[in-house]
Amino acid sequence: MIKTGNMKRYLMWFANENIEFRFPEIQSILSLLNIEMKFIQKPDVTEPYWIVQFNSEEDVQQVANRSVSLKLCLELWADSVTIEDLHSQLKQYPKQFYERYFSPDETFKIELETFCRHLTQEEKVRKIEEFHYLPVQGSVKLKDPHVCLQYIEYYGTDPNKPPLHPYCVFFGRWVSNGLRQLIRTFSLKSRKFIGNTSMDPQLALLMANQAKIAKGDIILDPFVGSGSLLVAAAQFGGYVLGTDIDYLMLHAKTRPSRKKQKVREKDESIKANMQQYKLSARYIDVLVNDFSISFWRENLKLDAIITDPPYGIREATERVGTEKKDFTVSEMHLMTHIPSKIAYGISSIYKDLLVFSSKHLKLGGRLVCWFPIFREDYREEGLPSHPCLKLIANSEQILSKLTSRRMLTFEKMEEPPENQQEIKFNGILDFREKYFEAREETRSEKRTREAKLRNQNKIEYLKRK
């Protein structure tokens, strides 16, 4: 239980993107680390900050060390809607809370951050000097001081018309940053091996947090592609496995995804990515495998499954099979035969994925996957579901005017029955079919329209000349 009363308040400041993923991420981290957090102020989803309580500063640091949505965390000393009130609050802040940070041997600095408004250096210095009444005794040190005090002015989230005065202001002692720097470390731009559908590093890390990956867990991605989810899973201590039906992809023999690259390098592979990020100790293996035909041992238990199945738009949805009747491969061709593939509809993929997860996850283990939808058709009942898996979180990432995808987090609540054939699944709309149907114009229509426009612009340009 969190003891109220003399508890310290903390300000959690989030990056202003992927807003729907913020709350589920922190929830998952709290549950993974078994940490309690209490809201003091009911958070407004449109604001990038929360005011909360934790049992200890160590708890705050642990949460921050796992969160990708979180920018920074302050021990909050004062907050208000006006600057004058902030100063008067701060003047009354109880001495016992700040005394030790102001002793003569503690170096310090005061930093000013403004959100959605740019201030000149002069304005900044003037604003910082207004804190002259703080009884600090230590000396100022701008690089790595013992104590970093932070003053935040928040001008809303619309950069086009910031108000003259901030909506609210905060002052506190910096405690920790989140993991935003990892997004850069794992940037696809500098990654050795990528594919057409490699997952954005921020979303991959969010998935790994939703999956509650802990050190020493075994994680599988059954539609691994270029392995971008494995990077995130391994970063949080997971030992990673992947399978994919695409032989050329796993062997990095597909056409390169970078515009400027003509041929793939010889040593591109998922393993090489792991080496690049110094995570190779946690790379187990990848296999070429058709997900609809399981080669895994019956009693295999995984700690988490994270995956982004193909939607049939940019990556094909396929499994091994043939439309031909009584087809056999002749002895002569057996050595070099490449099996033909047939369509593997989205509803079968998700059904297989849920059945597989209910069987191979440990109790309490999580499945995190993406699910494409048509925004106008969306109903929660239309999401894939399984009686042994509980939907924990469901956050939307908008892709276009019509489409989006949802990151679904399931937790295994109980062991499934031996015979899963009897489980009824609701019909899942085939995203691919509708995608091509509902598209406003076909590819050739778009091409003609664009060519026409280009032509027109050219004529106008020549006229002006």
Added chain:
Amino acid sequence: MKLLTHNMLTSKCLKGVSVGYPLGINATEVTTSVVDFDPEFISRLIPKLEWHALKQASDIIGEKGYLPEALIADYENNEEFLKKVHHALLEIEVVSGNLVCPETGRSFPINNGIPNMLLNEDEV
């Protein structure tokens, strides 16, 4: 392919195969590398392993008799033993060769360390 992966695979999905475990290994190229040792991970992993399959695979691919016939008691506190299991599971790697179904003899090629478990369309 590492022996940890081998320990988790069966060919039970093939027509007419009842157990399909453990898969045989024909290795033409094997490498060993150094992987960071995490004793906690290995002791968590051991109860999930099929020991006889690991022992058998380690005898074929690695040094014969490197692992004992049966899992020892109190392995959590035996660092030397955990290191051996770690080596067998994660440091030995089959770069090329075949995995073989013990019942039908169907073989699955391993290239560049990646096993190809695709079936032909007449097998599914």
